[in-house]
Structure formats: C-alpha cells, structure tokens
Amino acid sequence: MNAINHAATALLINKKWSGVPIVLVLVSVQLIEFLWVALNLFGIEVTTTEPQVRALNDIHLAYMPYSHSVAATAVLALGVWLFFARFLKQPLWGIALAVAVSSHIVLDLATHVRDIALAPGIESPKLGLGLYGVPLLALVVETTYGVGCWWVFRGSRTLLAVIVALNLGALSFYAPMISGPERFFAGRPTLFAAIIGLHITIGLIAVGFFGRSRWR
Ligand SMILES: [Zn+2]
Known part of the structure; x- marks a missing residue:
C-alpha cells in the first residue's frame, strides 16, 4: 500500500486511542516497512524487477518473511x-501501538498480490488479495481508504489535499501507460x-505535520 495511506491509519489510531504520542503511532504503522527497507538494504530480504518497470506489478517482493509475514507481525506486535x-x-499505548503495527500487514494483505508468507520458513501458501494485480483499481481503493481515514479523523482540508496529492503523485506507478520515475528501478x-x-518517511512527516492541529 502507498506509504501515505499506511500513514493515514495513524489518524484512525489517534481517533480511537487519543493521548498516545503521535510520533510513536506514526512509526508503528510503518514499522514493518522500515524493517523491510533495512532488510533489503542488507540483502536479507529480496526484491526483483522485470527488465522494464512500467508499474508496481513489475516489481516483485520476492522474499520478505521477516518483515512481512503474519507470524513475524504477530511477534512484533506482541513485543511492542x-x-x-x-x-x-x-x-493504552501498548494496545494502540500493537494495533498500529498490525494494521500494516492487514492493509498489505488486502492490496498485495500473493507475496506475504504465513511465517519465515513456510514458503507456501503466500497470501494477498491481489489488488496490485490491477494497479489502477488499487489506486482508487487506496485513495478512498486514505480519504476515509481523514474523514473519520475530521482532519483539515489541507491534510485532505496532501493525502489526495500524494496518492495521485504516484499515478505513474499504478498506470502502465504513464511513464514515470518507476522505470529507473528496473534492475x-x-x-x-x-527510495x-x-x-515512507515523507508520508509520515506529511500526516504528522498537516494533522498537527487536531492530534488528540
Ligand atoms: Zn508493507
């Protein structure tokens, strides 16, 4: 799921569990993704690409059982x-932040193609509802989710504009016919x-900053 929409989940968490430091909430909704970045940079988890990358379904999250698996998330959420x-x-912080951590894998299960393992060491079945197999539909669903989070939170118009803009800014990743920076990721x-x-850092800062007047 696009980083801005994971970040928008912090709006729901803040609405339900007010008083939990927002920085912790923001980091928690993307903790798994930060882990994924680190594990990819260290070569422990593996991503591959098609020879040409025209949309996000040309990028394959080939191996990521430590950051993105159901069991790893359960352990991480329990630890938090x-x-x-x-x-x-x-x-209260414990519950809110464990839910924030878990929200990430729930949203990824709803959007990813079948690339999420049950646990490290279990290669199949892999899970994912497959929305990213139809990228433009994914963009519509994701943007609706991000806007829905904003609506529940009753955020400012500026925050809404930022959520919509960051979703639409990724349009070329969701539309194979539109060429954009995604082609530089081939190989x-x-x-x-x-990147x-x-x-994800920009998404978190954007939501944290433009939601600042209404954090509870
Ligand atoms: Zn993820």
Missing part, C-alpha cells in the same frame, strides 16, 4: 505491546528499497 504495556506500564531493487525508505 509487552514493551509499552508491561515494561513502561502504559497499557535496481536496492535503489527501490532506499521507499525516503517515501
């Missing part, structure tokens, strides 16, 4: 809950991972 609820004695999966790291 234990740390905040038990160690720091902040039960360069490590560059792709690094995604930047992209």
Whole structure:
C-alpha cells in the first residue's frame, strides 16, 4: 500500500486511542516497512524487477518473511505491546501501538498480490488479495481508504489535499501507460528499497505535520 495511506491509519489510531504520542503511532504503522527497507538494504530480504518497470506489478517482493509475514507481525506486535504495556506500564499505548503495527500487514494483505508468507520458513501458501494485480483499481481503493481515514479523523482540508496529492503523485506507478520515475528501478531493487525508505518517511512527516492541529 502507498506509504501515505499506511500513514493515514495513524489518524484512525489517534481517533480511537487519543493521548498516545503521535510520533510513536506514526512509526508503528510503518514499522514493518522500515524493517523491510533495512532488510533489503542488507540483502536479507529480496526484491526483483522485470527488465522494464512500467508499474508496481513489475516489481516483485520476492522474499520478505521477516518483515512481512503474519507470524513475524504477530511477534512484533506482541513485543511492542509487552514493551509499552508491561515494561513502561502504559497499557493504552501498548494496545494502540500493537494495533498500529498490525494494521500494516492487514492493509498489505488486502492490496498485495500473493507475496506475504504465513511465517519465515513456510514458503507456501503466500497470501494477498491481489489488488496490485490491477494497479489502477488499487489506486482508487487506496485513495478512498486514505480519504476515509481523514474523514473519520475530521482532519483539515489541507491534510485532505496532501493525502489526495500524494496518492495521485504516484499515478505513474499504478498506470502502465504513464511513464514515470518507476522505470529507473528496473534492475535496481536496492535503489527501490532506499527510495521507499525516503517515501515512507515523507508520508509520515506529511500526516504528522498537516494533522498537527487536531492530534488528540
Ligand atoms: Zn508493507
């Protein structure tokens, strides 16, 4: 899922569990993605590309059982809950942040092609509802989700504009007929991972900054 829409999930978490530091919420909704970036840069997880990249379905998340698997997420969410609820004695933070971490894999399961494993070491079946197999439809569904988060949060018009703009800004990744920066990632999966790291950071900062007047 586009980084801005994962980031928008922080709006839902803040609405439901107000008082949890927003920086922690923002990092938690993308914790798995940060892990993915690091593991790709270290060559532990693997991404491959088609010889030509015209849309995101030409980029394949070939191996990512440690960052993106159901079991790894469950362990990570449990660890986050234990740390905040038990160690720091902040039960509300523990629940909110564990849900924030888990939200990532739920959204990815809803959008990805079948590339999410159940657990490290279990190669099949792989899970994913396959929305990214039809990229333009994915863009519509994702943007609707991001706007829905904004609506529940009752954010400012500027925040809405930022969410819509960052979704539409990725249009060429979702439309094979529109050429854009995605073509530079052909054969360069490590560059792709690094740029995604930047992209998710920008998405989090955008939501954090433009939602700032209404964080509770
Ligand atoms: Zn992800």
